[in-house]
Amino acid sequence: MLIPAPGKDNGPCQDEGCEHPLCPALREKAAAACLWCQKPIGYNQPFEWDDEQDGPFHWGCNFETWFRPIERRLKRDPVLNAKFQALLKEHRNTETESGQ
Ligand SMILES: [Zn+2]
Ligand SMILES: [Zn+2]
Numbered sequence: 001m002l003i004p005a006p007g008k009d010n011g012p013c014q015d016e017g018c019e020h021p022l023c024p025a026l027r028e029k030a031a032a033a034c035l036w037c038q039k040p041i042g043y044n045q046p047f048e049w050d051d052e053q054d055g056p057f058h059w060g061c062n063f064e065t066w067f068r069p070i071e072r073r074l075k076r077d078p079v080l081n082a083k084f085q086a087l088l089k090e091h092r093n094t095e096t097e098s099g100q
Helices: 022-031 063-076 078-098
Strands: 047-050 055-058
Touching: 063 078
Parallel strands: none
Antiparallel strands: 047 055
16 A cells, blocks of 8 residues: 655645545554554655554565565566656665654
8 A cells, every 4th residue: 555645646735624534534544653663654655554453554664475476476576676666765774764
């Protein structure tokens, strides 16, 4: 899952006072704390929903458990692998920035 940034396609409106039924739900989801790093899920960051713990987590944060099952697939697919590595890098950069 990924919530596009406010104002972008499929993202919530930039105007928080809008009357769309979906926008507040998207903002709420983006503000939800990641199960692993406790930081907001945020916008433009891939995440999954953990049904057992009933909470979201960033792909990068659950790296160990998330990576294992697709490791082989990534090895066979350099394009997907490159994409994944880029996302992971981006995720880590965002974490250090927001940690200030
Ligand atoms: Zn809206
Ligand atoms: Zn996280």
